[in-house]
Amino acid sequence: MKKLLLLSAFLIFACSYGQGEQLYADGTATDQDGNTFEWINYSTQDWAIENAEVVTYRDGTPIPQVTNPAEWQNLTTGAWCYYNNDPSKGKLYNWYAVAGIHDNEDTTPNKEFAPQGWHVPSDAEWTTLEEHLVANSYNYDGSSTGYKTAKSMASTTGWNSSTFLGAVGNEQSLNNSSGFNAFPDGYFGHGDDGSFNNDGYVAIFWSSTENLTTPYARYLDRNNNYLYRNYSTKVDGFSVRFVRDASSVGAAGILLNGTISAENNQIKNVADPTDAQDAVTLAYINQLESSIDNLQDQIDELRNLQNWEDNDQDGFSALSGDCDDTNASINPNIYEVADGIDNNCDGFVDEGYEALDYPEDIDGNTYDFAIYGGQHWTVENAEMVTYRDGTPIPQITDDTEWADLTTGAWCYYENDETKGKLYNWYAVMGIHDAIENTPNKEFAPEGWHVPTDAEWTTLEEYLIANGYNYDGTTTGNKIAKAMASTTGWDISTIEGTVGYDQSLNNSSGFNAYPERFRNDEGEFDLGVGNVSAFWSLTDTDNDEKLVHFLSNQNDDIIRENLTPLFGISVRFVRD
Secondary structure, three states: OHHHHHHHHHHHHHOOOOOOOOOOOOEEEEOOOOOEEEEEEEOOEEEEOOOOOOOEOOOOOEOOEOOOHHHHHOOOOOOEEEHHHOOOOOEEEOHHHHOOOOOOOOOOOOOOOOOOOEEOOOHHHHHHHHHHHHHOOOOOOOOOOOOOOHHHHEOOOOOOOOOOOOOOOOOHHHOOOOOOOEOOOOEEOOOOOOOEEOOOOEEEEEEEEEEOOEEEEEEEEOOOOOOEEEEOOOOOEEEOOOEEOHHHOOOOOOOOOOOOOOHHHOOOOOOOOOHHHHHHHHHHHHHHHHHHHHHHHHHHHHHHOOOOOOOOOOOOOHHHOOOOOOOOOOOOOOOOOEOOOOOOOOOOOOOOOOOOOOOEOOOOOEOOEEEEOOEEEEOOOOOOOEOOOOOEOOEOOOHHHHHOOOOOOEEEHHHOOOOOEEEOHHHHOOOOOOOOOOOOOOOOOOOEEOOOHHHHHHHHHHHHHOOOOOOOOOOOOOOHHHHEOOOOOOOOOOOOOOOOOHHHOOOOOOOEOOOOOEOOOOOEOOOOOOEEEEEEEEEOOOOOEEEEEEEOOOOOOEEEEEOOOOEEEOOOEEO
């Protein structure tokens, strides 16, 4: 049994070689341009362990090389380039090339990108590979649960360094135990400028699968220990790997049954290597024993350090993945929102939002937003002082005047310009004059609206179902902490409430700040740190309006009926 354990360790160590040095490649294949590439068998799949280098489709049709960023950004057909237009770098392809879209004729059949017997992997095939690596203990910590396989897939050189335990850029000599050998070639075309980005930081590979009209890709990042799945735009330039067609898998696999060569320390008898059978291999395994024990001691010591120096008290330190340990609203457990910040510390800013426009109101204010299931919500309160068509919304500061209103108005809390804007319900409804037959104005920016009560409920149900309750459960409404800002609330001693340990707030990114409200007599309610209230568009039977609010003393979202004269905050939802 001891020899079997040592043998497993030997195989992991021996597989850590750069591209072209892979001792245990199971074979080679040739593409349509005559390039050879090595491949490895992972259970039911044969994967290329070198990036695609083709410049023609399978039938010989050229794939154009495009070097001009502006031209690349406007492509709707296949193309390739070298990273930074440097022939010493790897080739990058847009998704149109991967899909074989070689012209703009809808009726023309697409080409085949991969060589005969191979194809670009689907999203499901990427998942199968990842699950195989997890099940076979290729996680950086040797476990077979959780998805921590990035180090085993990444090359041992070329990555920018990282201080995060288990990340690709940390102790790169321990990378590539699976032999997949992903090199950080960066990408081309992400964003409006069509620039080359992140050489040394990321390795990104296309899949052949579309999510509606957006294709999936897989990412390795120098700061992470997992293979990241996300969708991207078809014009981006990423690397490509091939996987063998299902009918061909296993045709040339090495049989570990005592028949393989002892060359390069390969083992003749896998079940029980002996001196007589393979003296060189046995000696090499015995020599590894002390090295493995020392390495395990180092890993155990680093694990003990993971929770040190959690400066912002959000449950994560720099060693455990917190990329800003001074800000409790930024850590690996936070929901990514479109705000120009890497909220969840995965090495990418605003991932999933790149193709979406930030909402902008008529006054020029732009709003960050987050995607919750099928809904897009702004994560900042409304700030405009005019309706969508440019009609002003009056600012009312006098208490008596406010209490007599039947049309839209706004104010600052306590008439203090450093505080947030509050609106009565007439403003939300666009009621701008007292004439009954006058059409109402649109309050929200183009393409957005004030949420209904049903849309608030959909948001709440999504957060509950996805584990945003403060205790991690998926039943009961305990999501207030996940929606509340990390600062500004009056302190509560009740565990799980918004005001209790506020550094743990805002994991959903909704960022509700306690702006309080103005009542229907025009008075500002005292205690600005107690409540964050938001209008819905929904009437109740008694002519009051439904409001959703968070309280510093509660763990749930509360629904309340208020008269239209209350001044409270507003959020927007995409149409």
